[in-house]
Amino acid sequence: MDFFASLSNMSVVLAGIAAGYLANKLGILGGETDRKLTKLILTITMPAMTLGAVATSEELPDLATLAGILEAAAAFYIIGFALAALLPRLLGGTAEQKSVWRFALCFSNVGFIGIPVCTAFLGEGAMLYAVILTLPFNLISYSMGPVILTGGMKNFDARKMFLTPTVVSSFLALVMTLLRLRPPRVVGECLEFVGDMTVPMSLLIIGSLLTATSFRQVLSSPRLWSLAAVRLVAMPMLLGLALRPLHLEAMAVNVTVLQMAMPVAANGSMLAMEYGGDVESMAQATFLTTVCAMVTVPLIATVLLV
DSSP: OOHHHHHHHHHHHHHHHHHHHHHHHTTSSSTHHHHHHHHHIIIIIHHHHHHHHHHTOSOOOOHHHHHHHHHHHHHHHHHHHHHHHHHHHHHOOOHHHHHHHHHHHHOBOTTTTHHHHHHHHHOTTHHHHHHHHHHHHHHHHHHHHHHHHTTSGGGOOHHHHHTSHHHHHHHHHHHHHHHTOOOOHHHHHHHHHHHTTHHHHHHHHHHHHGGGSOHHHHHTOHHHHHHHHIIIIIHHHHHHHHHGGGTOOHHHHHHHHHHHTSOBOTHHHHHHHHHTOOHHHHHHHHHHHHHHHHHHHHHHHHHHOO
């Protein structure tokens, strides 16, 4: 496994976050600008990225392969939601912080970081597997994520949550994959072009949000370090053990385990801003797990991949 390829991918992500931090300090980002960029991502560029990934894929998987990937994804989220139900009580903090811990345990960065890292470690053949894993992630994180971040089902509005552009586009992408539908090539390329804006803008927003927090506070927080240890080490190990009895295709197992080892999902900060969650704690968890993943991801790949 290529340690330096992983280090390079993580360094690029941190560079994007650092650029957002600097832009805020220079008065370019922050406040209303961050909110408008978040709305742009959630409404336009993220749906375009989701549909574009399927529309421009060189080869769609057969049903058996797709079933194996989705079976691995089911184990992925069962473990995540089970730990999210238990561990925040042990980690402690305010009610808003516990909501952040739950989100962080449920959702890893399977898209922005996960796809390039899987490709770096496992080759181009891993790309489609990684993209397919982002479909349930988008469906679940953009529908249930706001519920988790804002305190439970009392805030759940089915129409509002399930009819968002990100959820609808993820559902359409899954249907396209199942039915092997492709739009004209020019449509796919246009979607991909617009979707490519998502990752850099998301990282800029995370960096901008970090200006409101103290790095000393992040690095000295036992709660954040404990969360990072569970998110980056314990959870991929548990998933690796859970997938062994299922006898799935090696590539599906490897991609799913690597995706579980990713840092906290970058969309958490955007959702917290959009729906009123604890933006500061969400940005802190995203930052610390992203930094730590530079070391933990290569180690997990060396130990767990089959």
